[in-house]
Each structure stands twice: as C-alpha cells, then as structure tokens.
Amino acid sequence: MTLNVSLLLPALLLALAAPCVAHAQAEAKTEQVAVRLVSAAATVQPGQSLLVGVQQKIIPHWHTYWANPGDSGLPTTIAWTLPAGATASPIHWPTPSRYSLGPITNYGYADEVTLPSVVQVPADLRDGGRFGLKAKVDWLVCHDVCIPQNATLSLSLPVSTAATASADADLLQQAQARVPQRGDAARWQLDGGKLQLSLPQGAPAHDAAYFFARKWGLVAHAEPQQLQQARLSIAPGDNAPKGGDAVDGVLVLFKEGKPVQSLAIGHDPAPLTPVPVSTAPAGAATSADAPSLLLALGLALLGGLILNLMPCVFPVLTIKVLSLLQTAQGSRRVVRLHGLVYLAGVLASFAALAGVLIALKAGGGSVGWGFQFQSPVFVLLVALLMFAVGLSLSGVVTIGSSAAGLGQGLASQPGLRGSFFTGVLATVVATPCTAPFMGVAIGYAVTQPPAVTLAVFLALGLGLALPYLLLCEWPALQRRLPRPGAWMDRLKQALAFPMYASAAWLAWVLARQAGPEALAVALAGAIGLALAAWLYSNTRDLGARGRHASAVIAVLLVVGTVGFGTLGVTGTSTAPPATTAADSGWEPYTPERLATLRREGKPVFVNLTADWCITCLVNERVALSPSHVDEAFRQAGITRLKGDWTRGDERITRLLAEHGRSGVPLYLFYPAGPQVEPQVLPQLLTPDLVLTALKAPTSP
Amino acid sequence: MTTLRRHCLIALASAAWALAPFGAHAAATLDQPAPAFTVPGADGKPVSLSAYKGKTVVLEWTNHECPFVRKHYDRSGNIPKLQKEATASGVVWLQVISSSPGSQGHVTGAQAQKLNQQRGAAPSAVLIDADGKVGKAYGAQTTPHLYVINADGKLVYKGGIDSIPSSNVSDIAKADNYVKLALADVAAGRKVAQASTQPYGCSVKYSD
Numbered sequence: 001m002t003l004n005v006s007l008l009l010p011a012l013l014l015a016l017a018a019p020c021v022a023h024a025q026a027e028a029k030t031e032q033v034a035v036r037l038v039s040a041a042a043t044v045q046p047g048q049s050l051l052v053g054v055q056q057k058i059i060p061h062w063h064t065y066w067a068n069p070g071d072s073g074l075p076t077t078i079a080w081t082l083p084a085g086a087t088a089s090p091i092h093w094p095t096p097s098r099y100s101l102g103p104i105t106n107y108g109y110a111d112e113v114t115l116p117s118v119v120q121v122p123a124d125l126r127d128g129g130r131f132g133l134k135a136k137v138d139w140l141v142c143h144d145v146c147i148p149q150n151a152t153l154s155l156s157l158p159v160s161t162a163a164t165a166s167a168d169a170d171l172l173q174q175a176q177a178r179v180p181q182r183g184d185a186a187r188w189q190l191d192g193g194k195l196q197l198s199l200p201q202g203a204p205a206h207d208a209a210y211f212f213a214r215k216w217g218l219v220a221h222a223e224p225q226q227l228q229q230a231r232l233s234i235a236p237g238d239n240a241p242k243g244g245d246a247v248d249g250v251l252v253l254f255k256e257g258k259p260v261q262s263l264a265i266g267h268d269p270a271p272l273t274p275v276p277v278s279t280a281p282a283g284a285a286t287s288a289d290a291p292s293l294l295l296a297l298g299l300a301l302l303g304g305l306i307l308n309l310m311p312c313v314f315p316v317l318t319i320k321v322l323s324l325l326q327t328a329q330g331s332r333r334v335v336r337l338h339g340l341v342y343l344a345g346v347l348a349s350f351a352a353l354a355g356v357l358i359a360l361k362a363g364g365g366s367v368g369w370g371f372q373f374q375s376p377v378f379v380l381l382v383a384l385l386m387f388a389v390g391l392s393l394s395g396v397v398t399i400g401s402s403a404a405g406l407g408q409g410l411a412s413q414p415g416l417r418g419s420f421f422t423g424v425l426a427t428v429v430a431t432p433c434t435a436p437f438m439g440v441a442i443g444y445a446v447t448q449p450p451a452v453t454l455a456v457f458l459a460l461g462l463g464l465a466l467p468y469l470l471l472c473e474w475p476a477l478q479r480r481l482p483r484p485g486a487w488m489d490r491l492k493q494a495l496a497f498p499m500y501a502s503a504a505w506l507a508w509v510l511a512r513q514a515g516p517e518a519l520a521v522a523l524a525g526a527i528g529l530a531l532a533a534w535l536y537s538n539t540r541d542l543g544a545r546g547r548h549a550s551a552v553i554a555v556l557l558v559v560g561t562v563g564f565g566t567l568g569v570t571g572t573s574t575a576p577p578a579t580t581a582a583d584s585g586w587e588p589y590t591p592e593r594l595a596t597l598r599r600e601g602k603p604v605f606v607n608l609t610a611d612w613c614i615t616c617l618v619n620e621r622v623a624l625s626p627s628h629v630d631e632a633f634r635q636a637g638i639t640r641l642k643g644d645w646t647r648g649d650e651r652i653t654r655l656l657a658e659h660g661r662s663g664v665p666l667y668l669f670y671p672a673g674p675q676v677e678p679q680v681l682p683q684l685l686t687p688d689l690v691l692t693a694l695k696a697p698t699s700p
Numbered sequence: 701m702t703t704l705r706r707h708c709l710i711a712l713a714s715a716a717w718a719l720a721p722f723g724a725h726a727a728a729t730l731d732q733p734a735p736a737f738t739v740p741g742a743d744g745k746p747v748s749l750s751a752y753k754g755k756t757v758v759l760e761w762t763n764h765e766c767p768f769v770r771k772h773y774d775r776s777g778n779i780p781k782l783q784k785e786a787t788a789s790g791v792v793w794l795q796v797i798s799s800s801p802g803s804q805g806h807v808t809g810a811q812a813q814k815l816n817q818q819r820g821a822a823p824s825a826v827l828i829d830a831d832g833k834v835g836k837a838y839g840a841q842t843t844p845h846l847y848v849i850n851a852d853g854k855l856v857y858k859g860g861i862d863s864i865p866s867s868n869v870s871d872i873a874k875a876d877n878y879v880k881l882a883l884a885d886v887a888a889g890r891k892v893a894q895a896s897t898q899p900y901g902c903s904v905k906y907s908d
Contacts, residue, residue, distance in 0.1 A: 072901060
C-alpha cells in the first residue's frame with residue numbers, strides 16, 4: 001500500500017513536530033497566591049467558544065474578592081490580550097463566600113477559585129498555527145492586611161480542527177459548576193424599611209438563604225438577612241433600589257449549613273452558559289448527541305457493507321467472486337483461507353488509513369474521510385491504478401501474480417497474496433465513495449482517541465470484506481452461484497468499462513483541482529501505461545532475453561509515467577480552484593454569507609460537496625437538479641449555498657465538524673426564522689426527500 | 701456582628717459620649733446631624749466635632765500601611781494636596797485612625813504627626829480612635845473612607861475618595877474626585893450631587 005505510505009511519512013513528521021503547550025508563563029506566584037492561566041482544550045478550534053480561566057490558589061486565612069467585594073476590598077480583574085478577532089467574555093463569577101470581621105463584611109474566595117471566561121475564537125484561524133492568550137490579572141488579597149498584586153500570564157495553544165481536552169478540563173468543568181445557574185428576575189419590594197426579596201418557586205428544601213448583591217450599596221452587606229416563609233428580608237444599603245430598579249445578584253439557599261442552590265437573579269450579567277468541555281483523552285463522547293461507540297461501530301459496519309455496491313468497488317468485488325467460481329473445486333480450507341486473507345488485506349488498509357488520520361490529527365491537521373483525494377497527486381495515482389486495472393480486465397495484459405490476483409490458481413501462495421492485495425485495492429478504490437451511515441461513524445471516529453478511531457475504521461473494513469468473507473465461509477452460498485463458463489471472460493471484459501469510467505472521472509477531478517496541464521499529464525501517463533502493458537504482453541513469446549528486455553522497458557515506462565506525472569501534477573497543483581459559478585441557482589458557501597442570511601431569518605439550503613465524491617455528484621444530479629426540485633427551491637425563496645471541498649477548505653471542514661462529520665456530502669436545510677437549528681438531510685437524496693424537507697414546518 | 705450587639709454598642713457609645721441619636725444600621729445618615737465625638741488628638745489634646753460648628757468638616761479614615769492609602773499619599777500626593785487646598789479655603793480636615801492596638805496602621809500621636817510630616821500631609825488634626833468608637837459610629841469601613849459635614853453639622857457626603865476603585869496610581873487622574881466635588885458643592889451652597897458613593901480600600905482594622 002505504497003500510496004498511503006507516501007502519505008504516512010509526512011504525517012509522521014508532522015506528528016513529531018507537533019508543538020507542545022508552553023507552560024513557562026502560564027503561572028505566577030506571590031507569597032499569598034499562586035495564579036495560573038488554564039484552558040479546557042489543548043487545541044484551539046477555529047470558530048469555537050474556548051473555555052479558559054484564571055485559577056487562584058490562596059494560602060490559608062487570606063481571601064480574594066468577588067465582583068462586589070462587599071464593604072472593602074477590590075474585585076479581581078482580568079485584562080485580555082488576544083489575537084485579532086478574538087474576544088473574551090467578562091469573568092463568569094463563581095458563587096462567593098462571606099467573610100465578616102466586626103462591622104465589615106466581604107464577599108470573595110478563600111483557598112482556591114478558578115474564574116472562568118469564554119473566549120470566542122475567530123473562524124478564520126489557519127489550521128496548524130498557534131493561538132496566543134495573554135491575561136493581565138490584578139487582584140487584592142487580604143487577611144489582616146491587604147496586598148494588591150498582579151501577574152501577566154500567557155498561554156499559546158496550537159490551532160486544530162480536532163478537539164482535544166487539556167489536563168485542566170476537569171478543573172474548568174468544576175469551575176463552571178460553581179457559577180450560579182440562571183434564575184428569574186428578582187421579585188422584590190421595599191417594606192418596613194427592608195428590601196423584601198421573594199424566593200423563586202420550586203426552590204429545593206432549605207433552612208437559610210443569603211443574597212449577594214452584585215452592586216455596592218444595594219444592600220447593607222454586614223446586616224443579617226432574615227428568611228421568613230419564602231421571603232428574604234434584607235437591610236437596604238446606601239444606594240437602596242427604587243421602583244423599577246434592577247436587583248441583581250446571587251441568591252444562595254442553604255440546608256444545614258450547606259449550599260443547595262445558587263441562582264443568578266436579575267439580568268446582569270448573564271450567567272455562564274455551559275461550554276462543553278471535550279473529554280477526548282478519557283474516551284467519552286464529546287457531546288450528548290454524539291453516537292455511542294457501539295452505535296458508531298454498527299453504523300461503520302453497515303457503511304462498509306454498502307461500500308460494496310459503490311460503482312468503483314463493485315467491479316473489484318465481482319472479479320473476486322469470479323475467481324472464486326473458477327476454483328470452486330478447490331478445497332474448502334483453501335477457499336476459506338482466501339476469504340480470511342482478503343479480510344486481512346482490507347483490514348490492514350483500513351488500519352493504515354486510520355493510522356494516517358491519527359497521525360495527521362496529532363499533528364494538528366484537518367482531516368476527514370476522502371481527505372487524500374484533496375491531493376492531486378493521489379487522484380492521479382488512483383486514476384492510473386483504475387486505468388491499469390481496466391487494462392487488465394480487458395485482457396490487454398495479464399500480469400503474473402497480478403496485484404489484483406485476477407483469475408489465478410487459488411492454491412498457490414501468489415494467489416493468497418493476490419487475495420490480500422484485492423483487499424487493499426478494494427479499500428483504495430472505495431475511498432472516494434461515502435456510503436450512507438459512514439459519515440456519522442467516521443465523523444465520530446476522528447474526534448475520538450486513537451484506539452476508538454482505529455476500532456471504527458476496522459469495523460468499516462469488516463463491513464467491506466463481509467460479503468466476500470461470507471461467500472468463502474459458506475459453501476451453501478457458493479453452490480448458489482452460477483456455473484463457471486465462457487460468460488465469465490465476457491463479464492470480466494465488460495467490467496473493465498466501469499474502471500475506465502472511474503479513471504476518466506478521476507481525470508476530470510484532477511483537471512478541476514490542478515488545471516488542464518494536470519489532465520495532460522494524466523492522459524500521457526495513461527498512454528504510457530497502455531504502451532507498457534502492450535509491450536509486456538506481446539513480448540512474452542520471445543526468448544528469455546527478449547522477455548526480460550521488454551519487462552525492463554515496461555517497468556521503466558510505468559515508473560517514468562507515474563514518476564513524471566507526479567512531478568508534473570505537483571508543479572501545477574497551485575492552479576486556481578475550479579470555479580463553481582457555472583452552477584445555476586447556487587452561490588458559493590462562505591460562513592459570512594450563511595451568517596448574514598440566518599440573521600435575516602431567511603431559509604438556506606447548504607450543500608457541501610466535492611468533485612471526487614461520487615455520492616455527492618449522484619445526489620446533485622438525481623435529487624437537487626431536476627427542474628421540479630429547482631422550482632421548489634425558487635418558490636420557497638431558499639438561498640442555495642454550495643461548499644466545494646474538492647481541494648479542501650478550512651471553512652467547510654469546520655461546518656462539517658459542527659455537525660459531527662468529517663467528510664462530504666453534507667446537506668443542511670435551515671428553515672425560515674432567526675434561530676432555527678438546521679435539518680440534516682440523509683447522505684443519499686431522492687427528489688421526494690428533498691421536497692418533503694423543504695415543506696417541513698418552520699418551527700425548530 | 702448581630703443587631704443586638706450593634707444596639708449594645710450604640711447604647712454604650714451613647715452613654716459615654718452622649719451622642720445624637722442615629723439609625724440602627726447606617727450609623728451616620730446623610731442630611732442628618734453627624735454623630736458627635738470627642739477623641740484624643742495626636743498632640744494629646746481632645747478634639748470635639750462640636751468645636752467646629754459653623755465650618756465644613758472632612759473626616760478621613762486612614763491607615764498609613766494600607767496600599768490604597770499609600771496610593772493617595774506616598775505614591776501620588778493626592779490626598780495631601782487635597783488637604784492643603786481644603787484647609788486653605790477654611791475647611792477643617794480631620795484624619796481618623798481607627799486601627800486597634802497591634803493591628804495594621806495603629807500609631808501613637810507622635811508617630812502620626814511624624815508620618816504626616818514625611819508625607820507632606822496637612823490635616824487640621826489627627827484623631828487617634830484606637831477603640832474604633834468614632835469609626836463604628838460613622839460606619840467607616842475602608843481606608844480611605846471620607847465624610848463631609850456641613851456648617852450646620854449635617855452629614856452631606858459619605859463614600860470613596862474617587863470614582864475608580866483600584867490600587868493603581870495612574871487611575872487617579874482618570875477618576876472623578878468625589879471629595880473635591882462635594883466640597884465645591886458645599887462651598888457653592890448647592891446640594892452635594894454625589895452624596896453617597898462606594899468607599900474602596902482596606903478594611904478598617906477594628907479590634908473585633
């Protein structure tokens with residue numbers, strides 16, 4: 001599987017060069033407080049909400065302060081310096097504690113506190129770059145005396161589309177849990193010189209309550225607060241609220257001295273909406289709606305099975321079955337062995353693919369199913385491979401123990417090797433196809449730890465190998481197959497044409513990716529291959545020297561065409577991307593355009609596709625282009641956005657990732673209305689399916 | 701501190717100093733007669749509020765070791781400058797030191813005078829309120845914490861020195877100086893626009 005090895009090497013280099021998190025400036029220490037800048041994620045994903053925090057570890061008896069420090073003191077402040085386009089939320093204050101000394105009451109934190117903020121990462125970050133965060137933290141730490149302190153902390157994280165939790169994910173998870181939950185606006189009145197605060201309905205059982213006012217002066221901090229029935233009676237402060245004033249703060253309910261509920265009441269500021277913290281290293285799913293491992297494995301198996309029917313895989317499998325027919329007389333043991341070796345070939349290829357994915361991911365690369373087809377060199381090589389297989393099927397050349405192991409005696413060792421490489425070939429030719437159910441499984445797999453990624457890929461491979469494996473294992477099934485005969489040769493020759501078609505399609509993809517020069521290179525390569533095949537098979541009747549000479553010439557031709565072809569394509573791969581303007585009714589997808597349309601509440605249909613994705617092209621032809629579907633789009637005033645992933649595009653990779661996918665196709669329909677979640681359409685479309693989706697009610 | 705203890709304290713304080721009545725929680729109330737007091741001054745002579753009837757009086761709680769006080773003294777000269785301006789226009793400026801013995805900022809009268817000399821401070825007098833009675837009567841919480849009493853003996857301002865609670869000297873220039881504004885309002889016979897503001901700083905180091 002030299003094709004993937006060539007990809008593996010740079011991937012490994014990338015993995016070795018994978019940068020580590022700089023810890024040097026993320027921490028600082030004074031006599032009283034150790035501060036640390038922490039991030040929930042080890043990598044920064046473009047467009048994400050990144051949960052970060054400043055942790056203070058405070059020596060015993062000392063404390064730092066809450067947003068309203070109480071009668072004295074100062075709240076901790078964090079001034080952020082972030083890359084262009086990034087913004088940090090204000091501190092999402094954890095529920096404070098009360099410290100009273102004589103007539104003075106303070107609100108703050110002792111021992112340890114982590115002050116979380118959410119950083120909005122700009123969407124246009126370049127994958128593989130770095131994201132630097134700098135926080136100037138000012139705090140006052142007091143016991144008997146007060147000491148103002150500050151530190152400038154910085155953190156630099158690699159940018160990657162793959163989410164990776166950091167070692168501090170748990171710490172920030174706990175910090176989030178300490179931030180009060182959102183409650184309602186306060187219901188209060190001034191009665192008998194006291195501020196009477198009504199407790200929210202449905203409060204858990206409690207025997208005490210305390211209201212931490214957000215602003216100075218609202219209440220007298222040092223005065224006791226009396227709980228009577230569902231009312232908390234509080235002495236107003238020097239800036240007591242008047243009718244219509246907002247009463248903002250944190251209401252804490254206690255039972256037997258322990259807090260049982262902490263609610264942020266009022267409007268200012270919005271409590272922290274929990275930011276999901278990826279716990280990838282622990283092996284858990286990243287969000288509640290991610291499929292479980294078992295489900296992902298099941299979907300992968302099903303996807304692999306369906307891959308057998310894809311136009312580029314089907315001929316390979318058919319040929320394999322034909323060769324089985326020819327040797328139906330072979331011993332059962334040998335037949336079963338072939339089935340297992342074929343399985344081994346498929347699984348080894350999928351394991352290699354998973355390895356490349358894992359390595360690229362570790363290097364911070366953005367990867368997905370079919371990612372290798374974003375490389376024009378890979379497309380060229382697969383196109384030439386398909387052409388070579390086609391030549392072999394046509395009978396132009398019968399390569400000894402050919403790579404595809406076509407029609408060879410099964411008992412021989414080369415035959416076994418042939419079965420192995422048939423498995424490899426089946427995998428290689430299957431990569432441009434995304435079968436239904438595969439997208440979800442692989443999208444899940446790439447966000448998981450390496451072991452899970454590998455398991456999902458192996459399940460996919462098992463699915464691909466299963467039909468042939470069953471045939472080999474099950475003599476009864478073999479007997480149902482038609483008798484071998486001359487028809488097999490004709491069928492084999494006929495099956496050459498899907499292979500030629502696949503090669504032609506890949507040549508077209510190549511032209512779109514890398515321009516007409518690349519197409520010329522591919523065609524020249526094909527002619528070189530054909531010449532080599534013809535030379536080889538027509539010199540077999542010659543003497544040993546002649547055979548050898550022609551074999552050498554053929555090998556040179558193959559090496560020459562493939563080698564120069566690769567160089568030629570590499571040289572032209574910087575050609576401008578193919579335009580998509582020709583698609584009538586479709587606009588190119590940009591996140592900005594989508595955001596604008598969504599803000600206006602307009603319905604949008606998003607089609608993420610690639611020229612090398614057969615499923616995508618079939619869907620477009622069959623389900624998205626027919627005139628009645630086009631008419632339905634127009635009548636409903638739906639803007640159609642098309643994202644072309646043929647050459648790879650960060651912004652599209654991100655949109656895919658947002659929906660748990662790692663490859664195309666992906667179809668999203670956003671019905672009219674400002675805040676409606678998109679409907680994700682299946683990966684195999686029919687016109688009816690699309691029309692039904694467009695007519696769906698606009699409620700979320 | 702419970703309300704009961706507060707009431708006991710008030711009762712004690714009233715007995716000792718025959719103070720004017722004041723509210724249960726906010727000891728010194730705006731637009732009400734300011735709590736009267738007689739405390740030993742730094743020079744050993746007792747200082748009484750009643751002696752300044754007819755004059756505008758500023759009460760400034762201070763603690764020379766507190767970083768917020770240092771922000772406005774050693775590190776900027778902000779409060780000493782204000783003291784000179786105020787006293788030059790006939791205002792009485794009283795520094796009050798309520799730190800209990802053994803706590804931060806507690807000084808003898810002689811030490812207080814020497815400190816002021818070193819810092820270029822020019823208050824009319826320094827009050828050594830070591831038992832914290834005046835501080836608690838006024839509800840002083842922070843150092844600095846400032847009060848302005850008008851010529852009628854009524855409290856017209858209570859709060860911070862300025863509008864930016866921080867320990868950074870550079871914020872002084874950007875902040876509104878509430879005391880300066882209040883004194884200007886009083887001098888012009890106006891109602892003080894910002895009569896109650898957030899005091900900020902270290903806590904007053906009371907004994908309990």
